[in-house]
Amino acid sequence: MKQLSSNRCFGGLQNQYEHASGVLNCTMQVSVYLPPAALQGNVVPVVYWLSGLTCTDQNFTTKAGAQRVAAELGVALVMPDTSPRGVGVADAPDAAYDLGLGAGFYVDATQGPWNSHYRMYSYTVDELPALVESALNLGPRRAICGHSMGGHGALTIALRNPSRYVSVSAFSPIVAPSQCPWGEKALTAYLGNDRSAWTVHDTVALIEAGAAQLPMLVDQGTADNFLEGQLKTPLLERVCKRKGYAATIRYQDGYDHSYYFISTFIEEHLRFHAQHLNAL
Numbered sequence: 001m002k003q004l005s006s007n008r009c010f011g012g013l014q015n016q017y018e019h020a021s022g023v024l025n026c027t028m029q030v031s032v033y034l035p036p037a038a039l040q041g042n043v044v045p046v047v048y049w050l051s052g053l054t055c056t057d058q059n060f061t062t063k064a065g066a067q068r069v070a071a072e073l074g075v076a077l078v079m080p081d082t083s084p085r086g087v088g089v090a091d092a093p094d095a096a097y098d099l100g101l102g103a104g105f106y107v108d109a110t111q112g113p114w115n116s117h118y119r120m121y122s123y124t125v126d127e128l129p130a131l132v133e134s135a136l137n138l139g140p141r142r143a144i145c146g147h148s149m150g151g152h153g154a155l156t157i158a159l160r161n162p163s164r165y166v167s168v169s170a171f172s173p174i175v176a177p178s179q180c181p182w183g184e185k186a187l188t189a190y191l192g193n194d195r196s197a198w199t200v201h202d203t204v205a206l207i208e209a210g211a212a213q214l215p216m217l218v219d220q221g222t223a224d225n226f227l228e229g230q231l232k233t234p235l236l237e238r239v240c241k242r243k244g245y246a247a248t249i250r251y252q253d254g255y256d257h258s259y260y261f262i263s264t265f266i267e268e269h270l271r272f273h274a275q276h277l278n279a280l
Contacts, residue, residue: 010071011036023119023127024084031057037074045141045277046076052148054102057081063259069267073274076138084117106153109190143273145169155203159211167276169217169269175236176204207239216247217272221255
């Protein structure tokens with residue numbers, strides 16, 4: 001990895017790197033926070049953060065205020081970009097914010113022109129961890145969390161790979177992309193019209209199908225403009241109750257979809273993950 005920047009932060013380092021991705025067939029950027037424990041030569045566990053529509057690796061890095069708590073807990077933070085980028089990478093013809101650049105939806109596209117680059121599932125699950133954990137002496141214990149589209153990514157990736165993550169959390173996740181406009185648009189473009197191919201990228205469908213139990217925390221703001229039309233948190237509540245899936249789902253009164261919401265509760269999420277990352 002080529003280091004692009006490095007800033008001292010709460011005794012650790014907030015770094016940004018660039019690397020060639022064979023999975024995505026382009027150059028990618030990723031931000032990593034290394035806590036003081038990592039700089040002292042210790043192997044530290046990792047929390048992966050997946051951001052939402054229109055975001056890059058920098059949104060959470062600069063807005064969430066997570067580094068202070070990560071430094072205290074001795075966990076690294078890894079923040080990838082939300083889609084492939086660069087010359088030749090397909091984008092929505094109308095430059096829409098909910099498809100193409102900044103909107104990879106953490107799936108492996110099977111439909112053209114997206115399938116040449118848009119393989120964010122394999123990148124997030126396999127290529128990126130293998131790269132950063134080896135290069136920076138991190139892991140092997142890891143957790144995953146995210147926001148909105150990234151909350152969808154975190155939940156579905158963890159449910160499909162319970163042996164790879166000790167816990168999962170999400171802010172305002174798209175819990176049923178098969179049943180909302182954002183999800184239907186993206187999954188049709190990337191995966192085609194066969195809805196049976198969508199179910200492995202749908203949290204509600206995965207739990208309905210019997211996904212293994214994993215420590216799960218979900219926070220949703222009651223003043224979120226996208227709650228009813230796009231996020232559909234009640235569907236997650238109902239399927240968890242029906243299937244006996246022990247998720248903690250909290251509604252936070254008056255909070256919206258913004259990073260003000262995330263920055264308010266990110267400490268609780270990191271402490272939630274640390275309990276499981278440090279369990280023997």
